Amino acid sequence: MTAPATANALRQPRSPSELFISFTLLALQGFGGVVAIVQRELVERKQWLTQDEFLEDWAVAQVMPGPNVVNLSMMIGGRHFGLRGAIAALAGMLLVPLLLVLCLALLHARIGDHPGVAGAFRGMAAAAAGMFAASALRLSAALARNPMPLAWCVALALMVFVLVALLRVPLLHVLPIAGACACVLCYRRLRS
Amino acid sequence: MTAPLLVLGSADWLALLMQFMMLSLLSVGGAISTSPDMHRFLVQEHHYLSQVQFSESIALAQAAPGPNVLFVALMGWHVGMNTGSFSAAVLGVAITMGGILLPSTILTYNAARLAHRNRDLRAVRAFKLGMAPVVIALMFATSWILGSAAGRMDDWPLWLLAVISALVLWRTRLHILWVLAAGAVLGWLQLV
Numbered sequence: 561m562t563a564p565a566t567a568n569a570l571r572q573p574r575s576p577s578e579l580f581i582s583f584t585l586l587a588l589q590g591f592g593g594v595v596a597i598v599q600r601e602l603v604e605r606k607q608w609l610t611q612d613e614f615l616e617d618w619a620v621a622q623v624m625p626g627p628n629v630v631n632l633s634m635m636i637g638g639r640h641f642g643l644r645g646a647i648a649a650l651a652g653m654l655l656v657p658l659l660l661v662l663c664l665a666l667l668h669a670r671i672g673d674h675p676g677v678a679g680a681f682r683g684m685a686a687a688a689a690g691m692f693a694a695s696a697l698r699l700s701a702a703l704a705r706n707p708m709p710l711a712w713c714v715a716l717a718l719m720v721f722v723l724v725a726l727l728r729v730p731l732l733h734v735l736p737i738a739g740a741c742a743c744v745l746c747y748r749r750l751r752s
Numbered sequence: 753m754t755a756p757l758l759v760l761g762s763a764d765w766l767a768l769l770m771q772f773m774m775l776s777l778l779s780v781g782g783a784i785s786t787s788p789d790m791h792r793f794l795v796q797e798h799h800y801l802s803q804v805q806f807s808e809s810i811a812l813a814q815a816a817p818g819p820n821v822l823f824v825a826l827m828g829w830h831v832g833m834n835t836g837s838f839s840a841a842v843l844g845v846a847i848t849m850g851g852i853l854l855p856s857t858i859l860t861y862n863a864a865r866l867a868h869r870n871r872d873l874r875a876v877r878a879f880k881l882g883m884a885p886v887v888i889a890l891m892f893a894t895s896w897i898l899g900s901a902a903g904r905m906d907d908w909p910l911w912l913l914a915v916i917s918a919l920v921l922w923r924t925r926l927h928i929l930w931v932l933a934a935g936a937v938l939g940w941l942q943l944v
Contacts, residue, residue, distance in 0.1 A: 657818025
């Protein structure tokens with residue numbers, strides 16, 4: 561951790577196109593997690609924003625719907641050049657990686673019939689399934705500090721899992737109700 | 753399992769767009785949290801994608817650089833390709849990506865400025881903390897659906913790989929790419 565720069569020592573991206581290029585390079589370094597790279601590059605090396613500003617943006621990016629990293633890059637771009645900056649950062653985050661992933665899909669369509677390739681994808685999908693379980697387990701550690709009692713958290717999570725994964729109830733019917741109940745419970749317990 | 757052959761009219765494309773726009777507003781905790789519902793809609797209800805195409809979309813996006821949300825583009829790509837035309841595949845990408853990104857980014861961009869001032873509002877904290885168990889449940893649901901789409905219930909080597917991947921990534925700081933690569937190699941050698 562470097563010492564956070566003070567606000568007046570901050571540098572500025574020169575133009576939306578610089579934002580676009582920077583975010584493209586960031587996105588291409590990100591395998592399974594762009595956030596850590598964004599923090600290191602933009603706060604510590606480029607010093608476009610302070611650690612506190614980053615954390616503030618990150619908190620908002622996490623609360624709002626949408627992919628966290630997409631929200632974060634848009635907000636950082638917006639801080640500097642308003643809507644133009646937000647679009648430039650967003651395009652940087654998505655455009656080149658999208659073209660790349662579509663090229664991979666085309667390549668895969670060519671060679672996907674090969675039993676080895678099909679097997680490799682089967683293995684990767686299983687590893688990815690494990691990866692999402694690991695993310696969920698990591699997030700679970702923070703439940704100990706949740707204002708809701710752990711038993712409530714577990715019951716709520718179990719209920720949502722059963723409804724969505726096993727009974728295949730549409731998310732639109734589950735998330736607003738479960739989310740609203742949880743938020744109200746949390747809100748009332750935060751009072752103390 | 754072969755890919756379905758589709759004939760999609762404009763009403764179908766519109767329904768697909770609407771579905772992804774709705775999921776965009778529900779994607780608290782990232783686009784991947786809504787993947788169980790994408791599976792329900794694309795694979796189970798409409799048969800727009802095969803199980804294998806669904807899993808491969810997520811696996812390929814995980815293995816490629818860039819934000820994880822690009823798995824959505826691959827799903828749109830496959831839907832279009834299943835109608836048998838390259839231009840429909842491009843349309844599919846535009847519809848799924850536009851749908852999953854536009855509502856959430858517009859909302860976040862406009863809410864970001866409000867959130868700065870109201871960072872410590874009890875309601876915002878309650879929302880963040882209350883949603884935590886729900887997001888955890890959706891991550892487990894993603895893992896479950898990806899695991900069961902990758903193999904049959906009696907396919908124990910594949911399940912073992914998923915469980916070991918989860919434990920390794922949960923307990924160690926090993927990079928995701930190594931775990932994905934191990935899965936790919938084991939699959940290539942037809943060991944899982």
